[in-house]
Amino acid sequence: MREINVSAVETSKGGRIVKKILVNGLTESAGKTTAALALYSQLEEAGEVSLFKPLAGNNYWYDYPVVMEGVREGRLYGKDAKLFSERSGIEEEVINPLHRLWAPVGIVGGRGRPGDDVVLLDRICDGEGTRLLIDSRTVVPDALSPLTNGVDRVERYSDEEEHDEYINSLYPPAFRNSLSHFERADVLIVESYSDVSLPYMVEGMDLAVTVEPGAAHVSDGEKFEEANSMVRGVYRNYGFEETRTGKVLRLVDSETLRLNPVDPKDSGGGEGFEELAEAVNGGL
Numbered sequence: 473m474r475e476i477n478v479s480a481v482e483t484s485k486g487g488r489i490v491k492k493i494l495v496n497g498l499t500e501s502a503g504k505t506t507a508a509l510a511l512y513s514q515l516e517e518a519g520e521v522s523l524f525k526p527l528a529g530n531n532y533w534y535d536y537p538v539v540m541e542g543v544r545e546g547r548l549y550g551k552d553a554k555l556f557s558e559r560s561g562i563e564e565e566v567i568n569p570l571h572r573l574w575a576p577v578g579i580v581g582g583r584g585r586p587g588d589d590v591v592l593l594d595r596i597c598d599g600e601g602t603r604l605l606i607d608s609r610t611v612v613p614d615a616l617s618p619l620t621n622g623v624d625r626v627e628r629y630s631d632e633e634e635h636d637e638y639i640n641s642l643y644p645p646a647f648r649n650s651l652s653h654f655e656r657a658d659v660l661i662v663e664s665y666s667d668v669s670l671p672y673m674v675e676g677m678d679l680a681v682t683v684e685p686g687a688a689h690v691s692d693g694e695k696f697e698e699a700n701s702m703v704r705g706v707y708r709n710y711g712f713e714e715t716r717t718g719k720v721l722r723l724v725d726s727e728t729l730r731l732n733p734v735d736p737k738d739s740g741g742g743e744g745f746e747e748l749a750e751a752v753n754g755g756l
Contacts, residue, residue: 491658491660491678491756492660492662492674493661493677493678493756494664494680494681494693494696495507495661495662495681495683496669496681497666497717498717498721499684499685502667502685503685505555505556507681507748508523508556509559511745511748512661513559514745514753515659515749518753519659520657521657521658521659521660521661522560522562522654523567523661524651524660524662524663525553525556525567526569526674527570527571527572528552528571528665529550529572530550530573530574531575532576532579532580532592532616533579538550542619543616543618546618546622547565548573548619549564549565549571550568552568552663553571556663565597566597569596569598569647569650570595570596570643570646570647571594572591572594572595574589574592575589575592575610576589580611580612580613581610582607582609583609590607593605593612594638596643596646597649597650599646601623601625602624602625603625603642604620605627605629605635606626608628643673644673647673662677668715668717669700669703669715669716669717669719670697675697676693677697678693679691679752680692680724682721682726686730687729688731689726689727689729690728690752691721691727692724695724696724699720699723700715703719703723729748729751
């Protein structure tokens with residue numbers, strides 16, 4: 473595998489500008505984390521590599537074991553952040569500063585129809601403490617009391633407008649604080665969530681790696697961001713704030729590589745992941 477030319481990475485007032493790789497997916501469980509971890513293992517031989525998942529979420533019902541694993545310690549994180557932390561040695565809340573917990577309306581109440589999931593709370597870590605935003609229209613399960621009692625601050629909101637105001641004021645500082653931990657890295661791998669094309673506040677990508685079961689599509693980061701902006705502008709008129717990856721990918725040229733299934737705990741990745749690392753490395 474060709475080595476990354478670390479000496480060619482530009483510098484700025486804040487230090488070295490990292491090369492940024494976006495990893496997103498065409499489906500919710502496409503294999504984003506597996507691909508990100510495989511790239512981490514393949515690329516770290518050539519320089520310092522960091523893993524970042526700025527926004528993530530899970531569900532109190534469907535992800536109960538991993539939710540409660542963190543809650544028992546007065547924390548909240550997802551399985552992807554845990555895998556990233558185990559591999560890199562960086563705390564989950566730094567890797568994932570913004571985490572949203574959903575729950576079925578039948579368990580926590582709130583506005584929704586039977587069978588719907590509603591936002592129960594947001595966990596925000598900004599380097600100065602941990603804060604929860606809780607929807608006052610819901611009932612927080614007693615099992616989450618180690619979390620609600622263990623954080624530095626709890627804020628409650630009563631409607632979507634108030635929620636948005638909190639998000640607009642609290643999310644950006646938390647995002648920037650976590651990003652500052654990675655400014656000395658040579659390569660930053662940024663994972664999106666679900667099938668969303670570009671996660672919150674992320675910009676300046678050098679490459680985009682879009683994963684689907686059995687394949688990865690590598691495209692130019694700048695062109696991907698331009699296409700994302702165009703698609704988002706169109707669909708925002710219809711009330712959609714998040715852009716689906718597939719709508720963006722079809723507008724950019726990409727190199728497609730085949731992938732085989734692999735255990736995300738396999739540090740080297742499986743068949744096809746070395747070729748993916750080669751393609752990524754050659755594009756940096």
